[in-house]
Amino acid sequence: YERTFMMVKPDGVQRQLTGEIIKRMETKGYVLVGLKMVTPDEKLVSQHYDDLKARPFYKGLVKYMSSSGPVVAMVFQGKGVVDYGRVMIGVTDPLKSAPGTIRGDLSVDVGRNTIHGSDGTSPAQDEIALWFKPEEVA
Ligand code: ATP
Ligand code: MG
Numbered sequence: 001y002e003r004t005f006m007m008v009k010p011d012g013v014q015r016q017l018t019g020e021i022i023k024r025m026e027t028k029g030y031v032l033v034g035l036k037m038v039t040p041d042e043k044l045v046s047q048h049y050d051d052l053k054a055r056p057f058y059k060g061l062v063k064y065m066s067s068s069g070p071v072v073a074m075v076f077q078g079k080g081v082v083d084y085g086r087v088m089i090g091v092t093d094p095l096k097s098a099p100g101t102i103r104g105d106l107s108v109d110v111g112r113n114t115i116h117g118s119d120g121t122s123p124a125q126d127e128i129a130l131w132f133k134p135e136e137v138a
Contacts, residue, residue, distance in 0.1 A: 003033065003075055004082045005118045005127035006089075010068035012114040013037075017106055018072050021115060024088060024102060025076050034075030034128070034137040042066045047130055057111070064111065073131045082124050085117045 006025070008018045022032060040048075045065040052058050065071070076085060090097025090104045094113050097104035107114045118124035128137065 001077050001079060002081050002121065002124075003077045003128060004085050004124045005116075005131060006074045006076055006085060007116040007131075008072035008074070009065065009112070009114055009116060010071055011107075011112040013070055013072055014068075015106075015114075017114060020106070021102060022074070025085070028078075028084075028088065030076040030078040030081050030085070032074060033077045034132050035072070036132075036136065037070045037072050038131075039070045040066055044130070048127065060111070075128055075132060075137050082118055082121050086119060089115055089117045 006021075008021055012018065012021065026032065042062055045062045046053075049058065049061060049065075052061065088102060090101030092113065093110045094103040094107035097107075099105060102115050103113050118127050
């Protein structure tokens with residue numbers, strides 16, 4: 001089955017939304033096969049958001065993600081989990097995300113949008129390999 005990488009961002013951890021997010025994914029039918037709390041350094045966050053290097057918010061994004069406390073890194077498995085996981089998350093801006101989505105229900109700020117999800121099966125594989133050792137994933 002398909003796998004995706006998801007991450008509760010520092011704001012989500014601080015606001016104690018990790019359980020709510022896992023519950024939504026599990027209730028839908030997706031299986032948690034990897035889970036850890038980590039405080040990523042700038043190098044790891046830079047690699048993760050490598051494709052956004054040219055964007056004006058990139059520096060602030062890397063700073064935020066690497067200096068605001070831990071994140072919760074997760075791998076979920078199941079049918080269509082990459083694309084449908086993104087549907088469940090909502091769009092980048094929480095104020096443009098529909099009610100019923102994670103960002104639509106739980107966030108208001110694009111820079112504090114609570115969760116990350118891989119945006120394709122190829123990025124998903126890369127991100128799982130970046131954040132998890134093979135033996136850390138079931
Ligand atoms: P993510 O990759 O974190 O799941 P995404 O795929 O919806 O989010 P990206 O375009 O990959 O959006 O941007 C990565 C992150 O950078 C966003 O989640 C958001 O936190 C931040 N970001 C994106 N656009 C802006 C912006 N205009 N201003 C501030 N931060 C932004
Ligand atoms: Mg993205």
